[in-house]
Amino acid sequence: MIKLGVTGGIGSGKSVVCDVFRLHDIPVFDADREAKKLNDTSPVIREKLINNFGPDLYQGNKLDRKKLANLIFNNAENLRITNAIIHPELAKYFEKWVDQRKHHAVIAIDAAVLYEAGFQSLLDKTIVVMAPLETRIERAAKRDRLSKEQITARANSQMNDEEKAGLADFIIHNDGRHSLLEQVAQILQDISTLY
Ligand SMILES: CC(C)(COP(=O)(O)OP(=O)(O)OC[C@H]1O[C@@H](n2cnc3c(N)ncnc32)[C@H](O)[C@@H]1O)[C@@H](O)C(=O)NCCC(=O)NCCS
């Protein structure tokens, strides 16, 4: 089995690229979505987040996402604490998810903070989806109905594209001038010798 990581800055097009992988019948683990599920279901995460940020971070069983977002985006120490709580649990859950898909030749994880979370050590190859920062901010602002400042705060909480590109095995250009279908097909051809 080849384990691929797909990352890229906010609004870069990771989810669109991962939909192309799904078209090739490759299962994709959506780290954002699975992390949010764990935030609401993992007693370990809940206890540690409450110990660090207080009980009103949760309304009943549900994490108040807006409250946590306001605490971590623009505060490096709170971001570090939160990542140290959530990412190890997310990594454990990802490994279980992989074990249940052993019959697939290739699987992928869609993770905005793949390198920051240390997931690279769990993977065989990593792919960075790149687009100009202003394009990314416009796309994400349109999609999420967040202000450009809120998107920029999230972008500033992530490794920048150049650092990610230096760590990547493959780059996918999603600037509207390169075909995503062709770039994904080329990567799958390149890795086909590995399995
Ligand atoms: C803080 C949370 C609750 C905010 O959720 P909310 O729905 O309000 O914001 P949303 O998820 O839309 O955030 C938008 C973007 O922020 C970025 N982002 C999310 N978590 C992080 C993080 N820890 N570090 C840097 N950027 C992050 C992603 O690009 C995400 O798409 C949520 O983002 C979260 O639980 N983050 C911590 C877990 C995590 O690292 N998830 C990403 C795994 S790759």
Ligand SMILES: Nc1ncnc2c1ncn2[C@@H]1O[C@H](COP(=O)(O)OP(=O)(O)OP(=O)(O)O)[C@@H](O)[C@H]1O
């Ligand atoms: N090449 C493109 N042309 C036009 N719109 C695009 C393109 N690629 C992505 N988009 C749109 O931009 C927005 C961001 O794309 P996507 O959600 O795939 O990014 P992402 O990297 O997953 O972002 P995030 O990290 O915020 O989840 C989406 O609304 C998507 O439909």
